[in-house]
Amino acid sequence: MSEIAAHWNYYLVIILMMLGFYAVIARGNMVKKMVGLNIFQTSVFMLYISVGKIDGGTAPILTGDPASVYSNPLPHVLILTAIVVGVATTAVGYALIIRIYEAYGTIEDDEVAVLIDSDQDARERADAEPAS
Amino acid sequence: MMQHLPILQVILPLLAAPLAALASRRHLAWHLTLVATAGAFAISLVLLATILRTGTPIIYDLGGWPAPIGIVYVIDSASAFVLPVVSGIGFVATLAARHLVIAEIDARDHPLFFAAWLLTLAGMLGQVTTGDAFNIFVFLEISSLSGYALVAMGAGRDRRALPAAFNYLILGTVGATFYVIGLGLLYMLTGTLNLADLSVRLAEIENLRPAYVALAFIALGLFLKMALFPLHLWLAPAYSHAPSAVTALMAATATKVSVYVLIRILFGVFGFEFPYMTQAVGGLLLTLGLLGAFVGTFAAIVETDLKRLFAQSSIAQLGYMAIGLGIMTSAGIAASFIHLFNHALMKGALFLALGVIAAQTTHLSLHTIKGAGRQIPITMTAILLGGLARIGVPLTAGFISKLYLIRALIDSGLWAVAALTFVSSALALVYVWKIVEHAWLTERPENAPVLTETPGQWAPAWILVLATIGFGIYAGPLVEAAFGAAQVFGPDIIQATQTIEGLQIIEGLEGQE
Amino acid sequence: MQDDPVIRVVAKVLIPAIMLFALYVQFHGDYGPGGGFQAGVIFAAALVLNAVVFGLHRARQVWPMRYNLMGVSAGVVLYGGTGVWSMLAGANYLDYFALKADPKAAQHLGILLVEFGVGLTVASVMVALFFAFAGRLTHIRLVAKTAAHEATDSGTSRPGDAA
Numbered sequence: 113m114s115e116i117a118a119h120w121n122y123y124l125v126i127i128l129m130m131l132g133f134y135a136v137i138a139r140g141n142m143v144k145k146m147v148g149l150n151i152f153q154t155s156v157f158m159l160y161i162s163v164g165k166i167d168g169g170t171a172p173i174l175t176g177d178p179a180s181v182y183s184n185p186l187p188h189v190l191i192l193t194a195i196v197v198g199v200a201t202t203a204v205g206y207a208l209i210i211r212i213y214e215a216y217g218t219i220e221d222d223e224v225a226v227l228i229d230s231d232q233d234a235r236e237r238a239d240a241e242p243a244s
Numbered sequence: 245m246m247q248h249l250p251i252l253q254v255i256l257p258l259l260a261a262p263l264a265a266l267a268s269r270r271h272l273a274w275h276l277t278l279v280a281t282a283g284a285f286a287i288s289l290v291l292l293a294t295i296l297r298t299g300t301p302i303i304y305d306l307g308g309w310p311a312p313i314g315i316v317y318v319i320d321s322a323s324a325f326v327l328p329v330v331s332g333i334g335f336v337a338t339l340a341a342r343h344l345v346i347a348e349i350d351a352r353d354h355p356l357f358f359a360a361w362l363l364t365l366a367g368m369l370g371q372v373t374t375g376d377a378f379n380i381f382v383f384l385e386i387s388s389l390s391g392y393a394l395v396a397m398g399a400g401r402d403r404r405a406l407p408a409a410f411n412y413l414i415l416g417t418v419g420a421t422f423y424v425i426g427l428g429l430l431y432m433l434t435g436t437l438n439l440a441d442l443s444v445r446l447a448e449i450e451n452l453r454p455a456y457v458a459l460a461f462i463a464l465g466l467f468l469k470m471a472l473f474p475l476h477l478w479l480a481p482a483y484s485h486a487p488s489a490v491t492a493l494m495a496a497t498a499t500k501v502s503v504y505v506l507i508r509i510l511f512g513v514f515g516f517e518f519p520y521m522t523q524a525v526g527g528l529l530l531t532l533g534l535l536g537a538f539v540g541t542f543a544a545i546v547e548t549d550l551k552r553l554f555a556q557s558s559i560a561q562l563g564y565m566a567i568g569l570g571i572m573t574s575a576g577i578a579a580s581f582i583h584l585f586n587h588a589l590m591k592g593a594l595f596l597a598l599g600v601i602a603a604q605t606t607h608l609s610l611h612t613i614k615g616a617g618r619q620i621p622i623t624m625t626a627i628l629l630g631g632l633a634r635i636g637v638p639l640t641a642g643f644i645s646k647l648y649l650i651r652a653l654i655d656s657g658l659w660a661v662a663a664l665t666f667v668s669s670a671l672a673l674v675y676v677w678k679i680v681e682h683a684w685l686t687e688r689p690e691n692a693p694v695l696t697e698t699p700g701q702w703a704p705a706w707i708l709v710l711a712t713i714g715f716g717i718y719a720g721p722l723v724e725a726a727f728g729a730a731q732v733f734g735p736d737i738i739q740a741t742q743t744i745e746g747l748q749i750i751e752g753l754e755g756q757e
Numbered sequence: 758m759q760d761d762p763v764i765r766v767v768a769k770v771l772i773p774a775i776m777l778f779a780l781y782v783q784f785h786g787d788y789g790p791g792g793g794f795q796a797g798v799i800f801a802a803a804l805v806l807n808a809v810v811f812g813l814h815r816a817r818q819v820w821p822m823r824y825n826l827m828g829v830s831a832g833v834v835l836y837g838g839t840g841v842w843s844m845l846a847g848a849n850y851l852d853y854f855a856l857k858a859d860p861k862a863a864q865h866l867g868i869l870l871v872e873f874g875v876g877l878t879v880a881s882v883m884v885a886l887f888f889a890f891a892g893r894l895t896h897i898r899l900v901a902k903t904a905a906h907e908a909t910d911s912g913t914s915r916p917g918d919a920a
Contacts, residue, residue: 136414147378151419163432174790190378192794196426197385201417203886204392208410210893215403224407231404235607251850259837262830308852
């Protein structure tokens with residue numbers, strides 16, 4: 113039991129990770145997929161940040177006191193980069209969703225799939241009997 | 245300036261990208277891109293020549309901070325082998341991009357298109373150059389994000405590019421996030437992110453259980469990125485609906501760079517001696533590689549859309565690279581490196597040649613090329629030769645990689661796998677024959693649009709076709725460099741003799757001509 | 758929202774303060790928590806607030822779209838250029854010590870330039886994203902309207918309408 117309590121941050125991260133990953137896989141709505149993807153990524157950010165925490169550690173700013181204990185700043189820096197990457201991914205994702213909505217009139221995965229198939233059929237028909 | 249080449253390799257395209265985005269005059273963006281990619285190609289060739297001559301890795305400390313504290317860029321035999329592949333394809337594809345982009349992309353978008361083009365190239369070069377595991381993730385995302393945008397730019401011609409790019413984004417991001425999870429576990433275990441330092445510290449650790457999990461996450465993430473069966477579903481739609489120039493660039497380089505990163509992590513960090521490496525990871529790679537080779541080939545056989553056909557065959561080719569890694573010997577890795585090189589050449593040639601036709605028609609299928617063999621013979625011959633190289637016909641580079649792959653399999657006693665590999669390559673004959681049948685043995689329909697070709701259009705594809713044939717006939721230096729690259733990840737004695745035997749076979753072949 | 762005097766006055770008071778705070782976070786980043794990423798986002802927030810309160814059209818007059826592309830590119834070039842400068846000064850890429858004789862001043866100058874490049878890029882990217890998404894709104898409404906029209910006109914529902 114104490115084993116679990118000591119590692120509570122990992123369990124929290126795993127739950128969050130699986131929630132996000134489930135949404136990415138199981139949801140048909142593209143916006144919900146993106147939300148799931150963001151939750152999934154955030155859980156990883158939290159994994160890194162919680163690992164950098166040291167009991168009783170302060171923010172890693174030089175105070176001149178040699179006895180003070182700092183949290184590990186390296187995971188923070190890595191995750192700052194990862195957050196920026198995440199923001200960029202989210203922006204590209206939503207931009208694509210908007211364009212998909214403009215092109216297909218829907219953002220449901222299965223409905224778009226139907227329309228993609230009909231696009232394919234239309235092109236194949238056009239091939240079979242090339243119009244002048 | 246010579247000692248700065250490792251960093252210039254990456255920042256030349258990286259800094260050219262914002263300038264290309266600002267370029268306002270027509271074609272200025274393309275000229276800038278051409279100069280930057282030519283520069284990157286030249287730098288990679290100089291680096292390769294230096295490594296081949298001296299044999300000692302070049303280590304570049306970013307900001308003057310030495311490893312393991314700072315980020316280092318490492319040029320060794322392996323990265324020096326992959327860099328010219330990526331930058332060379334980038335350069336040739338840029339040459340072709342001039343007419344392809346004019347035909348397929350709205351003129352207002354050209355500056356941004358080339359900015360994304362340069363960024364994706366910089367990201368791929370960065371992944372190969374860097375010696376820092378987290379840096380790999382950042383460059384992976386730089387190249388992927390600009391890649392999603394490039395794929396989506398196919399929407400002007402075909403709206404299906406948008407959902408294809410979206411699915412690519414979702415799966416690509418999941419893959420990259422898996423990689424970061426694995427990396428986080430490794431960092432917790434070792435406290436370092438430097439690839440060389442990671443492998444040293446990992447060897448000292450007794451309780452390896454988190455490392456197993458880390459290995460699983462990283463491998464899974466990279467399998468997704470390299471489109472290994474059954475994680476390949478994003479590839480065919482993304483490649484078939486992207487603009488032709490983008491398809492050529494990405495099909496020839498993007499997945500190959502992920503294969504390289506996988507090699508780096510599997511053998512450079514974990515190493516052959518890592519528990520379960522041979523049985524679990526090796527077995528998995530062999531199984532998935534073989535399945536991928538068959539599934540990709542069968543999917544290509546039933547396909548009528550030409551871009552999608554060759555995208556499916558890419559999945560088969562990636563399967564062969566996975567088989568090479570799965571053998572878990574230096575000879576196997578060398579075979580994968582040779583195939584990585586050859587596949588980049590032939591896929592680049594095929595998609596650039598297909599681009600010539602795609603730029604003139606709305607849809608690229610077997611019907612559109614009916615009788616095209618007489619109308620545009622030079623382009624169609626390039627496609628045919630690319631297809632033959634893909635089967636592994638002697639005198640093409642494809643033969644060399646199949647030869648070394650099958651030899652490596654037989655040397656490890658994997659006879660069944662070798663036989664299946666041979667069968668699946670031979671099956672590729674079916675879809676190459678389909679193309680021959682449609683292009684040469686069928687009359688062009690009366691009302692079909694007339695196809696044309698100019699030297700400016702087919703020249704880039706032919707550069708790569710000639711390289712494919714050239715390396716197929718004179719494979720000695722390529723094989724030597726590939727074995728040198730494999731040596732980075734664990735030299736053993738068997739392999740030194742194999743290099744000589746391999747060279748003898750090549751010399752024998754040359755004698756037969 | 759444009760008509761509410763309270764919001765307009767509060768926004769007018771807040772926007773310069775937010776911009777000033779962004780600059781504080783940017784340039785105090787050398788001594789305390791802060792830096793280009795945070796400052797860029799805060800600065801962009803001021804412009805987003807401007808667009809939300811006074812409308813996208815007015816915001817684009819204050820900050821035309823082409824500023825975004827210029828800002829993004831200039832930031833990246835400033836970051837990379839600092840690295841190239843240290844290379845030209847004879848040290849490795851991004852080695853700040855080569856920028857000046859005094860090591861402390863050199864580090865200070867290096868990080869200042871790099872962080873300013875980051876801030877410029879982040880601010881421009883954020884504003885560009887907001888403009889790009891907000892600018893699509895009329896377009897999207899139009900698509901939705903046509904889709905609804907088609908559905909009622911032809912009597913056939915789009916797939917999924919029943920769901």
